[in-house]
Amino acid sequence: MSDELERAERFAARFRSVYLTFHRRDGPRSQLAGASRAVLEHLAMAGPLTVGEAAAHLSRAQSVVSEIVSHLQDQGLLERENDPADRRRTLIWPTPAGHDALRRDREVLGLDLLASAFARMPAGEADALIAGMQALVDTAGRQDTHF
DSSP states (O other): OOOOHHHHHHHHHHHHHHHHHHOOOOOSSSSOOOOOOHHHHHHHHOOBBBBHHHHHHHHHHHHHHHHHHHHHHHSSEEEEEEEEEEEEEEEEEEEEEHHHHHHHHHBBBBBHHHHHHHHSOHHHHHHHHHHHHHHHHHHHHHSSOOO
C-alpha cells in the first residue's frame, strides 16, 4: 500500500470520527421545507427576481412559487420591494433572517460542540488543524497534479 493511500485511509477514519462526534444534535437539520429552501437558495444566489422569473428559473408554476413566496414572507424570510428600474415590477429577496435560516440549514457540524473542543486545544494546534484542512481542499482543487 502506498503512503498516500495509507494517509487517505487514516484521514477518512478520522473524518468519520469528527463527523460522528460533532454533527448537529439540535433537532432537524432544516426547519425549511424543500421547496421553500429551493426558492431561498435560488434567490440568495441569483439576486432579486420577480415571482415570474423565479418560477421560470425553478421550472415551477408561477402560482406555486407565489404561494411559497407568500409563506416565506409571512415567516419574515423574504421581502418584496419595488424594482427601482421599473416600478411596475416587484422583486423578491431574502431578508437577513432568510439568509440566517439558509446559513443554519447548511451547517452540518454543531458549532457549539466544535467551539467547546477548540477551547480545550492549544490555539496553535487548532489553527494548524484548520490550515491543514484548507490545504487539503486547496490541493484537491488544483488542476496541476505534478508534484
